[in-house]
Amino acid sequence: MDRLTYSTLRVRRQGSVLFARIHRPEAGNAINATLVHELDDVLTRAARAQHTTVVVLEGLPEVFCFGADFGVISDAVRTGRDTSFDPEPMFELFRRMAYADVLTVAHVRGKTNAGGVGLVAACDVVIADESATFSLSELLFGLIPAVVLPYLIRRTGFQRAHYLAATTQTIDARHAHEWGLVDALGTPSEALLKRHLQRLGRLSKKGVARYKAYLRELSPLTEHTKDVALATNRRVFGDPDNVRAIRRYTEEGVFPWETATRDATAAPPSQPSPPPQPSPSETTVEPQHQRPAAPPRPPALSPRALGSPHFRAAHGVDYAYAAGAMYKGIASVDLVIALGNAGMLGFFGTGGLPLDEIDDAITRIRKELDPGRAFGMNLLNSPDDPDLEDRTVELYLRHGVRSVEASAYLRPTLPLVRYRLAGLRTDAEGRLRQDHHIVAKVSRTEVAEHFLRPAPEPLVRRLLDDGLITPEQAGLGARLPLAQDLCVEADSAGHTDGGNAYVLMPAMRALRDRVTREQGYSEENGVRVGAAGGIGTPEAALAALTLGADFLVTGSINQCTVEAGTSDEVKDLLQGLGVHDTEYAPAGDMFEVGARVQAVRKSTFFPARAQKLYELYLRHDSLDDLDARTRATLENKYFKRSLDEVWEETRAHLARRSPARLAEVERSPKQKMAHVFRWYFVHSTRLALRGAEPRVDHQIHCGPALGAFNTWVRGTELEPWRGRRVDVIAERLLRATAALLSERMAAYGALAAGGTPSSSDTTTAE
Ligand SMILES: Cc1cc2nc3c(=O)[nH]c(=O)nc-3n(C[C@H](O)[C@H](O)[C@H](O)COP(=O)(O)O)c2cc1C
Numbered sequence: 001m002d003r004l005t006y007s008t009l010r011v012r013r014q015g016s017v018l019f020a021r022i023h024r025p026e027a028g029n030a031i032n033a034t035l036v037h038e039l040d041d042v043l044t045r046a047a048r049a050q051h052t053t054v055v056v057l058e059g060l061p062e063v064f065c066f067g068a069d070f071g072v073i074s075d076a077v078r079t080g081r082d083t084s085f086d087p088e089p090m091f092e093l094f095r096r097m098a099y100a101d102v103l104t105v106a107h108v109r110g111k112t113n114a115g116g117v118g119l120v121a122a123c124d125v126v127i128a129d130e131s132a133t134f135s136l137s138e139l140l141f142g143l144i145p146a147v148v149l150p151y152l153i154r155r156t157g158f159q160r161a162h163y164l165a166a167t168t169q170t171i172d173a174r175h176a177h178e179w180g181l182v183d184a185l186g187t188p189s190e191a192l193l194k195r196h197l198q199r200l201g202r203l204s205k206k207g208v209a210r211y212k213a214y215l216r217e218l219s220p221l222t223e224h225t226k227d228v229a230l231a232t233n234r235r236v237f238g239d240p241d242n243v244r245a246i247r248r249y250t251e252e253g254v255f256p257w258e259t260a261t262r263d264a265t266a267a268p269p270s271q272p273s274p275p276p277q278p279s280p281s282e283t284t285v286e287p288q289h290q291r292p293a294a295p296p297r298p299p300a301l302s303p304r305a306l307g308s309p310h311f312r313a314a315h316g317v318d319y320a321y322a323a324g325a326m327y328k329g330i331a332s333v334d335l336v337i338a339l340g341n342a343g344m345l346g347f348f349g350t351g352g353l354p355l356d357e358i359d360d361a362i363t364r365i366r367k368e369l370d371p372g373r374a375f376g377m378n379l380l381n382s383p384d385d386p387d388l389e390d391r392t393v394e395l396y397l398r399h400g401v402r403s404v405e406a407s408a409y410l411r412p413t414l415p416l417v418r419y420r421l422a423g424l425r426t427d428a429e430g431r432l433r434q435d436h437h438i439v440a441k442v443s444r445t446e447v448a449e450h451f452l453r454p455a456p457e458p459l460v461r462r463l464l465d466d467g468l469i470t471p472e473q474a475g476l477g478a479r480l481p482l483a484q485d486l487c488v489e490a491d492s493a494g495h496t497d498g499g500n501a502y503v504l505m506p507a508m509r510a511l512r513d514r515v516t517r518e519q520g521y522s523e524e525n526g527v528r529v530g531a532a533g534g535i536g537t538p539e540a541a542l543a544a545l546t547l548g549a550d551f552l553v554t555g556s557i558n559q560c561t562v563e564a565g566t567s568d569e570v571k572d573l574l575q576g577l578g579v580h581d582t583e584y585a586p587a588g589d590m591f592e593v594g595a596r597v598q599a600v601r602k603s604t605f606f607p608a609r610a611q612k613l614y615e616l617y618l619r620h621d622s623l624d625d626l627d628a629r630t631r632a633t634l635e636n637k638y639f640k641r642s643l644d645e646v647w648e649e650t651r652a653h654l655a656r657r658s659p660a661r662l663a664e665v666e667r668s669p670k671q672k673m674a675h676v677f678r679w680y681f682v683h684s685t686r687l688a689l690r691g692a693e694p695r696v697d698h699q700i701h702c703g704p705a706l707g708a709f710n711t712w713v714r715g716t717e718l719e720p721w722r723g724r725r726v727d728v729i730a731e732r733l734l735r736a737t738a739a740l741l742s743e744r745m746a747a748y749g750a751l752a753a754g755g756t757p758s759s760s761d762t763t764t765a766e
Contacts, residue, residue, distance in 0.1 A: 007038070009021060017200075020042045025735065027303075029059050031116070043096045043102070047100040054197065058107045058109075061109050064106075087229070099215065104123040117152060128177070134176050146229045146236070154219070156181055160180075301741055303737065306545060315374050318343025321730055322346070322551060322554075323345070324532055324554065326701075327353075328689060333348065337365060378404070379404040392415070397418075414462060419436055422468070437485065438484070439485040439553075448512075449511060452515040460478070486512065486528070487551075532554070536707075538737040556705045557705055578707045583598065585599050586613070589678075603695065604697065613680060646679045
C-alpha cells in the first residue's frame with residue numbers, strides 16, 4: 001500500500017496512519033469521478049489492511065475541496081455528452097468514510113465548499129486551522145446538497161445545516177467549531193493533528209473495527225435516506241435550467257441571477273464561492289439577487305477550457321494537451337501513465353525500440369492505467385524498413401491503440417492508411433465512429449496537405465484487395481481526412497526544420513480551411529491544428545493558443561522529469577539549461593541527407609563532433625582518404641576505438657538486420673564511411689541514456705523550451721528535476737496559461753472600456 005499511485009490523490013503512510021491528500025490544484029481540488037473512485041479505493045484498502053487504523057484526509061493549504069467539478073459538467077454540455085453524473089458512488093464514499101473499519105480524520109485548511117463539506121462531515125474527527133472556511137453554494141444554481149446533508153445534519157443538527165444550505169453563507173473555522181462541524185481548532189493545525197494521531201495511533205485494529213461496527217448499529221444511515229438523497233440529486237443535476245446555469249457560470253463567470261458578464265466577481269475553476277455575506281452572528285443576510293460589491297475581475301478560465309473540445313472528446317482526455325513521443329522510451333511507460341491518469345495524452349516513445357519491447361510497453365500501460373484513461377503511441381515512418389512499420393501497425397491494431405502520433409512521414413504509407421481506416425465504423429444508430437486517431441506531426445505545408453485530404457485512393461484499393469479493410473471502411477475513409485489532428489512542429493527538440501510558429505500556424509490553418517471547404521468536411525469531422533515546439537512557459541502556450549492552436553504538444557520539458565526514461569546525469573544537466581544552451585547538429589539516422597536535430601550543447605561536444613563528422617563525410621569519398629591526424633583524432637577522441645573496430649561492429653549489426661544492405665554498403669566506400677560515422681550517433685545516444693562516461697559525448701535532443709521552463713520555475717519546488725512530475729508540470733503550465741489568458745482578457749477589456757490595461761510582468765510557477 002505504501003507506494004500506491006493515484007492521479008487525484010497523494011497517498012503516504014506513516015505507521016498505522018495513511019495520509020491521503022486531495023491533489024487537483026488545477027481544478028480547485030474539485031471532486032470528479034476519478035477522485036471519488038480513488039478515495040473509495042484508499043478507504044477500502046485501509047479498512048482491509050491489517051495495520052491501518054487511521055486515514056487522514058487532507059487538501060491543499062488554500063483549498064481543502066471545492067465540491068463537484070463544474071468544469072466537467074460544462075465540458076459535457078459543450079461536447080454533447082451526457083451531463084448527468086451518478087451520485088451513488090459519492091454517497092457510498094461518504095458512507096464509507098463514516099462507517100468503514102478505520103478512523104477517518106479530516107485535516108482542513110483553506111476553503112471547503114459543497115461536496116467538500118460532505119467529505120469533512122462524514123469523517124470521524126475534524127481538525128481545522130483558522131484559515132478554514134465552509135460553505136454550501138448549491139442552491140445558488142438551483143442545486144441541493146442532497147448527498148451532503150445527511151452527514152452534515154449528524155454533526156451540526158438540522159437547523160444549522162439548513163441555515164448553511166439555504167443562505168449559501170460562508171462560515172469561518174470558529175463558527176464551524178462552535179456548530180460541531182469542526183472538532184478541534186488551532187493554528188498551526190499540523191501540531192494539533194500530530195497530537196491527535198499520537199492518541200489515535202495507539203488504538204488496535206480490532207478495537208477500532210468493533211467500535212465502528214457498533215456506531216453503524218447505533219446511528220445507522222437508512223436505505224430510505226439514501227434513496228431520497230440520490231433521487232433528489234439526480235433531479236437537480238438533470239434539470240436543464242440548472243445545467244445551463246452551471247455552464248454559463250463556468251464559461252462566462254455569470255451567476256444565474258445576473259445578466260451581464262462584466263461585473264462577475266469570482267469564477268473559480270470548480271464551484272463558486274458563495275458571494276461574501278455577513279457572519280452568522282450578524283443578523284442581516286444580503287438578498288441573493290444583489291451582486292455583492294467587489295472589484296471587477298474576469299472569470300478565471302479553467303485550464304480544461306483551453307483548446308478544442310473536439311480534441312478532448314476524440315482522444316478521451318480532460319485537457320487539450322499532449323506530451324510528444326521521445327525515442328527509446330524516454331517518453332516512458334511511467335510518463336504515459338502519469339499523464340493519462342491526469343486526463344492528458346502521453347505518446348510512448350517507440351523510436352529505436354524492438355517490437356517486443358513496444359508490445360511489453362503497451363501491455364504495461366494498459367494494465368496500470370486507470371480504467372477509461374487515454375494513451376498514445378508513436379508511429380514512425382521507416383522507409384528503410386517498411387516491414388517494421390507494417391508490424392508496428394499490426395501490433396497497434398491487436399492492442400486496440402486509439403491514438404498514434406505519426407512522425408517522419410513525407411506522404412501516407414500503406415500501414416498508416418490501414419491504421420486509420422480500420423478504425424472506422426457506423427454504430428447501431430447509423431452514426432460514424434472513429435476508433436483510431438492520428439496526430440500527424442508536420443512542419444511543411446506540402447506534407448500537411450497529404451494528411452488533410454482523405455487517404456489516397458490507390459492505397460485504399462490495395463488494402464481492400466488484400467482484405468485488410470472492409471468496403472464500408474473504404475467508403476467512410478473517402479469522406480474523412482487521413483488525420484484529424486495536425487500537430488504543427490516549429491523549432492523544437494530532435495528532428496526539426498527549425499520552423500517559426502508565427503509563420504507556420506497561420507499558413508497551416510489557412511491550408512486546413514481551404515482543404516476543409518474543398519472536401520466539405522463537417523466541423524466534427526474536420527481537422528484540428530495543434531502546436532508543438534518551444535512550449536515551456538505560460539506565455540508560449542498562450543501564444544500558441546492565440547495563433548489558433550486547438551491543442552498543445554510539449555517535448556523538451558518532459559525529458560527533465562522524474563518519469564522520463566533517461567539517466568539522472570542527463571536530467572542533472574537539463575535542469576540547469578538556459579535558453580541558449582541548445583543548437584542544431586546533424587542527425588544520425590538521416591546523416592547522408594543532411595537532416596538536423598536540435599540538441600544540448602552545454603557541457604557536451606556532441607553537436608561540434610557530429611558536425612565535424614558530417615563535414616568529413618561531405619569532403620571525402622572513403623575512410624582511406626582521411627589524413628593520419630584526422631583519423632587519430634576520431635579514433636582517440638570521438639570513438640575511443642579504432643575505425644576498423646567500429647566497422648566490424650557495424651558490419652556485424654548489418655549482417656543480422658539486413659544482409660542485402662550490408663552487401664550494398666560493402667560495395668560503396670562512401671556508404672561504408674557514412675555507416676562508421678553513424679556509429680558515433682548510436683553510441684552517443686546510448687552514453688546519454690545510461691549516464692555513462694565520457695559525458696562530453698552525450699547526445700541529448702532538446703530545444704530551448706526547456707531553458708525557458710527552467711527560468712519560469714526557478715525558486716519553486718519545480719526547480720530541481722526530482723520535483724518535476726510530468727503531470728504536475730503540465731497542470732501547472734496549463735493553469736498558469738488559463739490565468740494569464742484571463743488576465744490578458746481583463747487588460748484588453750479595460751482598454752476597450754476606455755481605461756488603462758493592467759498587466760502583470762511575469763507569471764509565476766507557484
Ligand atoms: C529527447 C527527445 C526525443 C524525441 N523523440 C521523438 C520521437 O522519437 N518521435 C517524435 O515524433 N518526436 C520526438 N521528439 C519531439 C517531441 O515529441 C516534441 O514534438 C517536441 O519535442 C516538441 O517541441 P519542444 O521540444 O520544443 O517542446 C523528441 C523530443 C525530445 C526532447
